Amino acid sequence: METAARTAPAAVIVAIDGPAGTGKSSTSKAVAAKLGLGYLDTGAQYRAITWWMVANGIDVEDAVAVAGAAGKPAIVSGTDPANPTITVDGTDVSGPIRTQEVTSRVSAVSAVPEVRTVITELQRTIAAEAPRGIVVEGRDIGTTVLPDADLKIFLTASPEVRAARRSGELKGKEAADLASTQAALAKRDALDSGRKTSPLAKADDAVEVDTSELTLDQVIECVVTLVEEKRTVA
Numbered sequence: 056m057e058t059a060a061r062t063a064p065a066a067v068i069v070a071i072d073g074p075a076g077t078g079k080s081s082t083s084k085a086v087a088a089k090l091g092l093g094y095l096d097t098g099a100q101y102r103a104i105t106w107w108m109v110a111n112g113i114d115v116e117d118a119v120a121v122a123g124a125a126g127k128p129a130i131v132s133g134t135d136p137a138n139p140t141i142t143v144d145g146t147d148v149s150g151p152i153r154t155q156e157v158t159s160r161v162s163a164v165s166a167v168p169e170v171r172t173v174i175t176e177l178q179r180t181i182a183a184e185a186p187r188g189i190v191v192e193g194r195d196i197g198t199t200v201l202p203d204a205d206l207k208i209f210l211t212a213s214p215e216v217r218a219a220r221r222s223g224e225l226k227g228k229e230a231a232d233l234a235s236t237q238a239a240l241a242k243r244d245a246l247d248s249g250r251k252t253s254p255l256a257k258a259d260d261a262v263e264v265d266t267s268e269l270t271l272d273q274v275i276e277c278v279v280t281l282v283e284e285k286r287t288v289a
């Protein structure tokens with residue numbers, strides 16, 4: 056059919072998982088922007104619910120209290136890769152969710168099954184409603200949230216490289232030396248990989264990309280090529 060080449064490509068769902076400091080956010084945003092797709096930072100959603108728990112005086116180590124409150128905050132994610140936004144009950148929390156106070160508590164909150172159920176549901180709705188498709192980044196997207204994603208990527212990097220990248224992102228009083236950043240990342244990895252409900256894990260059908268020796272542009276190019284190959288085959 057002569058019109059086939061002109062029809063808009065079908066919506067494509069890309070899952071990008073991996074631990075912190077592997078270039079997940081920068082890669083996901085850039086790939087989404089290049090391909091005209093939406094972008095969803097699922098870590099920001101877990102940070103937002105953690106921020107709400109702290110702001111409302113809930114003890115994050117009390118899993119029963121966290122579970123009971125999981126459905127209360129209204130978390131809204133804006134999916135424009137050029138301007139991703141996150142609000143809780145209408146308040147912009149894009150700054151507060153990046154503080155050490157939230158970062159040190161997010162693994163405890165995100166390990167609570169009721170929290171994961173609420174946030175997973177939200178993520179699936181956002182992905183289903185993205186008109187041209189979406190790049191979703193996180194820890195359990197390929198394994199649990201969107202197991203039927205068109206393309207699954209699992210990003211890795213050596214502990215040293217990840218710590219150096221993360222140190223570069225931290226500013227002012229939150230900046231730490233490399234050794235303590237590496238230790239904090241290792242602790243968060245252990246909690247995120249060790250939890251019972253949808254731990255950080257590579258899906259069997261994910262493409263693993265070790266970013267240690269690659270520039271950000273090279274990683275972006277690699278993922279864009281993989282998406283385009285999928286689209287050609289589909």
Ligand code: DC
Nearest residue numbers: 075097098099101161165193194195
């Ligand atoms: O990507 P990030 O560092 O902003 O994520 C913050 C935390 O949220 C991370 O320590 C684990 C949790 N998380 C999760 O459990 N599942 C996801 N899909 C994304 C993040």
